[in-house]
Each structure stands twice: as structure tokens, then as C-alpha cells.
């Protein structure tokens with residue numbers, strides 16, 4: 326027995342072809358991942374599909390480059406024998422979240438995993454943010470996740486589902502140009518609180534606090550974080566490492582973990598001290 330079950334115990338797919346244990350661990354389960362047409366979210370979506378789940382990929386803006394990337398990811402997953410749909414979802418708009426969850430339900434009929442991955446924030450000190458930027462910060466990175474949780478509860482309750490929030494080291498360490506960190510810290514508290522308030526509904530809530538990944542947001546972050554690129558290469562993570570931790574938290578082996586945010590950062594935070602990098 327390993328994380329995915331016995332390697333010798335081969336199941337079959339919808340056409341009766343043998344499927345290895347890893348590709349069956351989430352067979353007939355449905356994962357909804359916010360902000361998943363690119364970056365870490367797309368790796369999480371791919372990994373769920375590799376584990377046999379049906380995947381709901383979401384993009385924020387209609388007809389932008391993210392929509393094109395989302396469509397490509399859906400095609401890629403279906404070419405590999407999986408099932409994926411792309412739905413539009415701006416998490417900062419409750420109506421949009423409601424519609425996206427209802428589209429997912431209409432298509433797949435159930436929901437097992439809600440992955441709160443989407444994020445967007447300016448890189449500048451929090452005290453310099455304009456009112457509009459502050460409202461966007463909170464609407465997207467706090468309220469947006471709560472909207473997703475609220476709308477998913479009726480479906481997750483039926484499947485004893487799981488919620489995983491994607492946090493970052495900004496929740497614990499100071500960075501002058503990272504107001505998103507305060508939202509991540511607030512959400513880590515929400516992870517703890519919802520893990521208890523949703524206990525009776527048998528919905529498990531946890532988080533993954535990831536280290537540095539060279540995605541689109543990193544390209545902007547490095548402009549504001551002098552010295553960051555002097556970090557040794559082996560402290561930068563692959564997005565798949567965060568995806569693997571999410572898969573672990575959604576799988577049976579994590580059943581004893583509740584309300585926790587696991588740090589998955591290759592040990593970067595063991596020695597992270599901002600002034601050293603200035």
C-alpha cells in the first residue's frame with residue numbers, strides 16, 4: 326500500500342482499459358480550482374486529472390489570454406483521457422462564483438474538492454494603497470475565498486469533501502511590497518475556523534503555504550524584491566511540488582490533519598530574514 330493504494334491492484338477506466346493506482350485515487354471525484362488556467366493553479370488542475378479526478382478549470386476574464394490557456398489545458402487533459410471543463414469565475418464577484426459552482430454541478434453533478442488558489446494584488450506597501458486597490462485586495466483575496474466556500478458547502482457536504490487554501494510565506498514574514506501577505510494570514514485563520522465550523526458537515530479544511538515559484542506573479546515580484554534572484558536555485562520550487570501537497574491533503578493519508586496550513590517551501594522559511602536579502 327502506498328499513498329495511492331496498491332500498485333498491483335489495477336482498476337479499469339470507462340472503456341475497460343487498465344488504470345494504474347495513482348490514476349484512480351480520485352476517479353469519479355470532482356475538483357474545482359480557482360485561477361487555474363495558468364501558474365500554480367494549472368499544475369494543481371493537471372495533477373488532479375493525473376489522479377483520475379474530473380476537473381473544473383476557472384479563468385477570471387472572458388476572452389483574454391487566460392481563457393485561451395484554460396481551453397488548451399482542458400484539451401491537454403482530455404487528450405490524456407481525463408475530463409475537464411473551463412468556467413468563467415471572478416471570485417471577487419459573488420454572482421460569478423455562484424454561477425461557476427452551479428455550472429460545475431450541472432456538468433459533473435458533484436463536488437469533492439475546492440482549491441482556493443486564485444490571488445491578485447499590487448506589489449507596494451499596504452499604507453500606500455488607494456481605496457480602490459485596498460477594496461480589490463480584500464474582495465479578491467479574502468471575500469472571494471469566503472464566497473467560494475459558502476457556495477460550495479451544500480455540494481461538499483454531500484461528498485464529505487475537502488477545501489485547500491493556497492497560502493504563501495507572506496502570511497508569516499514581512500515584505501514591504503507584499504500586502505497580499507496580510508490576506509494570506511487572515512485566510513490561514515479562516516482555514517482553522519472553517520475546519521471546526523464545518524466539522525459537523527464532515528468537510529475537511531487545510532492549507533498549503535508555498536515557497537517561491539517562478540510564475541507570472543514572480544516576474545513582477547522580483548522587480549520589487551531586490552536580491553531575490555540571488556537566492557540559490559534549489560530554494561525555488563516547481564509548481565508541481567505545491568500541487569503534490571494539495572493532492573496529499575485531499576487524499577486519505579492526510580485524514581488526521583485538520584485546520585492546518587502546511588509549509589511546503591524547500592526550507593526557505595527556515596532561514597528567511599528579509600534584511601539579509603536587501
Ligand SMILES: NC(=O)c1ccc[n+]([C@@H]2O[C@H](COP(=O)([O-])OP(=O)(O)OC[C@H]3O[C@@H](n4cnc5c(N)ncnc54)[C@H](OP(=O)(O)O)[C@@H]3O)[C@@H](O)[C@H]2O)c1
Pocket residue numbers: 359360361362363364365366384385386391392414415416417441442443444445465469491492493494534535536537538539540541542543
Ligand atoms: N508564485 C509564488 O511564488 C507563490 C508562492 C506561494 C504561494 N503562491 C500562491 O499560489 C497561488 C497561485 O499563484 P501564481 O504564482 O500561480 O499566480 P499567478 O501566476 O499570478 O496566477 C494567478 C491566478 O489567479 C487568478 N485570479 C486573479 N484574480 C482573480 C479573481 N478575481 N477571480 C478568479 N481568479 C483570479 C488569475 O486568473 P487570470 O489569469 O484569469 O487573471 C490566475 O489564474 C496564489 O494564491 C499565490 O498567492 C504563489
